[in-house]
Amino acid sequence: MMHDAPSLHSSTHPHMGADPALLDGLARLAVHVGLNLQPGQDLVMTTPTSALPLARAITAEAYRAGAGLVTALISDRDMTLARFQHGHDASFDAAPEWLYKGMATAYENGAARLALVGEDPFLLAQEDASKVGRANRANAAAYRPALAPIAGFHINWSIIPCPTLDWAQRMFPDHAPEAAFDLLAQAIRLTARLDQPDPVAAWAAHNENLARRCQMLNSARFDSLHFTAPGTDLRVGLAQGHFWQGGASLARNGVRCNPNIPTEEVFTTPHAARVDGYVRATKPLSHHGSLIDGIEMRFEAGRAVEARAARGGDVLRDMLGTDDGAARLGEVALVPHSSPVSQSGHLFFNTLFDENAASHIAMGQCYASCFEGGDGLSKDEISARGGNESLIHVDWMIGSGQMDVDGLHTDGSAVALMRAGEWVTP
Numbered sequence: 001m002m003h004d005a006p007s008l009h010s011s012t013h014p015h016m017g018a019d020p021a022l023l024d025g026l027a028r029l030a031v032h033v034g035l036n037l038q039p040g041q042d043l044v045m046t047t048p049t050s051a052l053p054l055a056r057a058i059t060a061e062a063y064r065a066g067a068g069l070v071t072a073l074i075s076d077r078d079m080t081l082a083r084f085q086h087g088h089d090a091s092f093d094a095a096p097e098w099l100y101k102g103m104a105t106a107y108e109n110g111a112a113r114l115a116l117v118g119e120d121p122f123l124l125a126q127e128d129a130s131k132v133g134r135a136n137r138a139n140a141a142a143y144r145p146a147l148a149p150i151a152g153f154h155i156n157w158s159i160i161p162c163p164t165l166d167w168a169q170r171m172f173p174d175h176a177p178e179a180a181f182d183l184l185a186q187a188i189r190l191t192a193r194l195d196q197p198d199p200v201a202a203w204a205a206h207n208e209n210l211a212r213r214c215q216m217l218n219s220a221r222f223d224s225l226h227f228t229a230p231g232t233d234l235r236v237g238l239a240q241g242h243f244w245q246g247g248a249s250l251a252r253n254g255v256r257c258n259p260n261i262p263t264e265e266v267f268t269t270p271h272a273a274r275v276d277g278y279v280r281a282t283k284p285l286s287h288h289g290s291l292i293d294g295i296e297m298r299f300e301a302g303r304a305v306e307a308r309a310a311r312g313g314d315v316l317r318d319m320l321g322t323d324d325g326a327a328r329l330g331e332v333a334l335v336p337h338s339s340p341v342s343q344s345g346h347l348f349f350n351t352l353f354d355e356n357a358a359s360h361i362a363m364g365q366c367y368a369s370c371f372e373g374g375d376g377l378s379k380d381e382i383s384a385r386g387g388n389e390s391l392i393h394v395d396w397m398i399g400s401g402q403m404d405v406d407g408l409h410t411d412g413s414a415v416a417l418m419r420a421g422e423w424v425t426p
Contacts, residue, residue: 024061029160033261043062080123094138103145113149114158120164125289125290132289136322153249156251158258158259165177217268223409229399229400232398236270236274239370269366278297291311292316293311303327304320304363329388333395335358401420
């Protein structure tokens with residue numbers, strides 16, 4: 001059972017803060033593994049106020065690495081809540097287009113992008129769902145110019161976590177604040193491989209393992225994937241010329257980076273018109289401050305024709321109605337049940353983590369980089385190959401220790417990829 005945690009801020013608990021060694025370790029990973037920031041390269045960083053200690057450590061590490069200009073865009077939970085509690089109705093159909101156009105310009109000029117996550121995952125759970133949905137749609141439309149360089153992998157970018165008190169108390173509501181914070185910090189330390197003697201070397205080895213898995217899948221050239229588990233019997237056709245990725249990848253600007261820390265997935269592009277069957281979520285989805293739990297969907301010819309949830313159904317339906325592509329898949333990913341995130345035993349209520357605990361699918365926008373020769377493909381060419389287009393990209397988890405996955409060839413022959421949530425081949 002989930003409980004609403006009281007609102008606690010660092011000012012209330014002045015001694016609440018992550019171990020400086022953890023912050024320094026995360027900062028090094030962000031700059032040298034996540035971004036692989038280049039000398040002279042500018043950095044655009046977004047951070048909640050609760051993650052400012054890590055943002056400061058990253059800024060210092062970036063400048064030590066020779067960064068050009070580091071620009072931080074800061075959000076605040078109380079300011080966000082004030083909008084939903086006091087904003088006039090028309091304001092929920094507005095978004096700062098000027099800001100996102102500026103971010104897009106920075107990327108065009110060579111800047112890298114880093115997002116720090118640590119917000120309260122249920123910040124907006126008690127707010128008007130229709131207002132949340134409208135604000136999300138307006139923001140998604142305005143954000144499009146800034147999203148395009150990321151979805152197309154034009155730039156080196158990354159997302160990295162920061163332990164915060166709000167997040168910790170959502171995960172561990174039955175613990176005292178200090179204990180909850182320490183549990184979250186330890187979970188981040190382990191899943192980010194900061195418990196290893198040389199975390200950077202550990203990430204290099206991990207990236208090699210993921211690269212070998214991708215090479216196997218790319219060589220196999222499967223036509224589709226078949227997922228079976230309790231509540232799931234789903235066939236996901238794969239886009240023509242699809243390309244598997246995972247771990248560190250080469251951006252179109254020539255920089256190899258790790259878009260997610262932590263990461264345990266290998267992923268590719270489904271065919272937007274070739275998904276059929278039914279599927280059940282295995283973990284709740286925290287979406288823009290609201291919780292969606294118990295998701296079940298049925299697909300026909302690529303589109304989700306039925307969708308329900310035990311909790312947050314209105315938010316789910318609103319999300320799927322964002323645009324024509326929101327009810328189709330833009331990503332399919334395979335993750336072993338034995339991943340460090342899964343084995344932590346924690347539900348993080350944060351997609352950065354929870355998607356790396358289980359195989360998953362994503363509604364909405366596909367990644368151009370998940371096509372052979374994707375760098376040179378136009379939007380129309382990507383669409384012709386089966387790639388989906390949408391204002392959203394929302395991952396939700398379907399894998400478990402009870403899931404089997406087969407790769408299917410065009411002649412109908414099947415190859416066992418996963419059994420009971422684990423890779424069949426080492």
